[in-house]
């Protein structure tokens with residue numbers, strides 16, 4: 001073995017970082033006392049990587065070099081966690097030690113990520129999609145990834161991706177023994193949605209129309225009604241009518257999913273997340289070590305459905321205010337903060353009281369006044385004020401509605417999509433007369449300025465839904481009816 005200091009450098013990425021994941025892995029092998037260090041704010045799994053690499057190199061038939069090995073992960077001021085640095089560190093050690101040819105690595109820029117097992121297999125890692133996105137911006141077009149991360153790479157036509165199962169395959173690619181092909185544009189037919197169809201909803205025409213309006217204009221919705229009235233069913237049907245989205249928004253949203261779960265293909269449609277009410281505050285808003293996005297970010301560009309709203313942890317509900325106001329969440333981490341986009345549409349459902357039958361014509365509420373008040377107080381005023389549409393849902397006798405011709409989700413979806421496009425491309429205008437009607441009506445309702453702004457937005461959505469260029473009298477009336485309630489449930 002050469003009695004001199006050896007050095008090599010490889011590009012990798014931080015698996016928990018959304019915006020600037022790029023990390024340079026530097027390896028220095030110096031003769032002398034065996035001593036192995038990883039520097040550059042390495043945490044948990046990263047610190048242990050050299051132990052895994054020692055076993056993996058042995059298993060793949062390579063030698064773990066003698067001497068002192070120092071691994072530096074730059075930039076030094078960001079925390080590195082997770083096991084994605086195993087593969088680049090292992091390849092860097094082989095390259096520095098002269099155990100593999102490095103022409104390919106020196107001629108072009110490569111992004112390399114992957115976790116190693118003790119028997120030298122390569123396991124999928126989180127954060128691959130934001131890493132490729134960032135690397136592509138930096139002009140990198142060659143990537144080596146775990147085979148299990150191929151779905152993320154498929155979103156990047158033109159990139160040369162080596163999806164490997166073991167360390168040896170990665171070495172073969174870098175030594176030119178195995179060629180890699182650029183990704184071709186894979187256009188798959190979208191998978192059918194698993195959402196129930198609005199056609200099976202009986203006798204709730206007004207609610208269904210309001211939900212379709214909400215989907216078109218991305219308005220926040222709260223459905224309130226007794227158990228068994230179909231709130232949950234109707235909310236779930238919304239998944240099937242959400243408007244189409246742009247590729248750039250799909251990419252942004254999938255990057256957030258990629259930070260949570262390896263092997264995520266580009267999302268084909270807007271996400272519809274429905275966390276259970278027992279979800280932790282970190283699970284809903286994001287957090288943990290390593291830092292991971294929460295449900296509010298996984299719902300970015302789509303819907304966050306919270307069924308049984310008052311049952312959620314009060315801290316979690318309060319935490320919804322920031323993303324609902326700003327479209328992002330700010331999470332603190334050991335050295336600073338990380339922001340994740342979380343621009344979602346809130347769809348929530350609740351009973352009017354703990355027993356569920358307050359204000360119900362056919363059954364008596366068995367709750368005390370105090371219990372009812374406490375239940376409603378679990379949802380704070382500021383949160384309620386950020387909900388644009390409060391929809392009361394009554395129970396329906398199915399026998400009375402048997403003759404109705406229901407509208408299917410696919411018919412609603414087309415209308416929602418057209419309206420959503422119109423709202424972006426040529427939003428309907430509100431003229432002076434209708435503005436006067438709005439001001440006069442809301443003055444008598446005594447609602448907040450936020451509510452007035454919300455009614456204006458709903459009115460434009462109604463007009464777009466009716467394919468009108470300007471908000472007409474009946475559009476404004478419908479918007480005031482839907483959005484102009486006193487905001488007290």
Ligand SMILES: [Zn+2]
Nearest residue numbers: 353355365367
């Ligand atoms: Zn009750």
